[in-house]
Amino acid sequence: MFQGALVTLISLALYFSSLLGGEMPPARRSALPPASQVAESDADSSLGVVTGNVVVVYDAIGSRKSIAELRRGDYVEILKRDGSWYQVRLSSGEVGYVTAFTVMPANRQFPERQTPYTVLGYYVSDSRLPSLPSLRANDDVLTAISPWTWEVTAAGDLVASFDTQDIGAALRYAGERGLRTYALIHNTALDTKGRGNFSSALAHQLLSNPTARRRLVHNILEVLKDWGMSGVHIDFEMVRPSDRDHLNAFVRELYEVLHPVGFEVTIAVPSKTRELPNDSWSGAFDYAFLSRYADQIMLMTYDEHWSGGTPGPIASISWVEDVIRYALSAGVPRHKIILGIANYGYDWPRYGEGRAVTYQTAMNIAERYSVPVLWDSQAKVPYIRYGDGRQIWFENRQSLSYKLELVQKYQLGGISLWRLGQEDPGSWNVIRDMLGSP
Structure with missing residues (x-):
């Protein structure tokens, strides 16, 4: 079970002040992962593929205001990287931010795993x-x-x-x-x-x-x-x-x-x-x-x-x-x-x-x-x-x-x-x- 499909990875950009509940507080920038955890080559690709099951697009870095939700396999245009975030353009033309661990440059996709166990x-x-x-x-x-x-x-x-x-x-x-x-x-x-x-x-x-x-x-x-x-x-x-x-x-x-x-x-x-x-x-x-x-x-x-x-x-x-x-x-x-x-x-x-x-x-x-x-x-x-x-x-x-x-x-x-x-x-x-x- 659990075959195939890329897995995404956590963005520590959203630590939520260590507490999550109800209307969650803004992300604490102090809890962001170091920029070195995002490969430098990522910035060279303009096309990105969503690797998370469901990924939230925010209107600004650290914001809790969502402008869209993406699904695994959706494509976005990567405009730039800002630390542990990507600024992306959606197919609708809207521009927002996603955590860098939830989108992978399309030229770096990994093959799906096939195993019986x-x-x-x-x-x-x-x-x-x-x-x-x-x-x-x-x-x-x-x-x-x-x-x-x-x-x-x-x-x-x-x-x-x-x-x-x-x-x-x-x-x-x-x-x-x-x-x-x-x-x-x-x-x-x-x-x-x-x-x-x-x-x-x-x-x-x-x-x-x-x-x-x-x-x-x-x-x-x-x-x-x-x-x-x-x-x-x-x-x-x-x-x-x-x-x-x-x-x-x-x-x-x-x-x-x-x-x-x-x-x-x-x-x-x-x-x-x-x-x-x-x-x-x-x-x-x-x-x-x-x-x-x-x-x-x-x-x-x-x-x-x-x-x-x-x-x-x-x-x-x-x-x-x-x-x-x-x-x-x-x-x-x-x-x-x-x-x-x-x-x-x-x-x-x-x-x-x-x-x-x-x-x-x-x-x-x-x-x-x-x-x-x-x-x-x-x-x-x-x-x-x-x-x-x-x-x-x-x-x-x-x-x-x-x-x-x-x-x-x-x-x-x-x-x-x-x-x-x-x-x-x-x-x-x-x-x-x-x-x-x-």
Whole structure:
């Protein structure tokens, strides 16, 4: 799925003072991407093609007054470049401004990607563990990225939660190579200790309020139009089972607004092997209903064992297959199922809570303690024992290959990798060999 069609790329010109809602404030010029992110050769072409699904033309730079909306494939005349904006002339003769990431000179168009599988990478701005190097090294096999971008408020507003320079570079790079881009919308909030966690209270306040839901749908639509993205990825977690109908209503309302104008709707859902309507983790997620109003369903097939529980596989092969079977039995079309792949592990002490680790951290610990990487032949996952009873369970290229066999066996839509920058580098050749490069 998600084949073809150029993807556009975000214009960070519209940061909206970090807050989006209702009548949105003017763009802050301080949040514009550096002019160097717009290729100098762009200015030499007078004919431009729109690469965003829907692109807004403004009467002036930074203005919120729209004079027209363009669709992917429309042509405009590029008159000049002004920083991160193009001044363009429309077929009607009107002159306006579009962000430079949403229009590409016609002589620089990229071919459409043709691949039977989605390979989506979640992208996070993190200077300590950047995602950009992984994106650049593997753009031949990736088909889409979903950057961690906006958090919601109870009123239905959107608050930017990302590094504008990093996300701007990533999305322009992705778009130049024909990858699709999805704005990731999440319900995290600061807890009493100042840590960002998924909030059931926030989700309830938002989803149970029809006015707030409508406001959020409007704001998501405006974000996608202004930034020229392919669609939205909803990552609401810890939603209360009592909010199941409210979540269904929101996704339906979102789909009914976005789909008619060409935007895609995708959603991450907790893994489950049977229906548990009162379960605090998965009870709110109605697989069958959500799949009717989403282009893709990302199964979060990881955290079978989590940091706060007992040590064990992050995603044993039998458990992953059980989740797939349940999703299919619940009525999710197989081509809409995207299998979640963990690019991380947990390091558990003998007693107490574990901590998240990357593949490379696990390898470094094995080397430091001179211990082997062990293999659980039943779960088809690696693990390490070291120190005073510590255990690390994680994922690597070998465990990935077994999961990709399930993608092939059940003819699923593809995979989503949480997240770029944490993975075993050897995983990419496994993906190339088993799912094929676009």
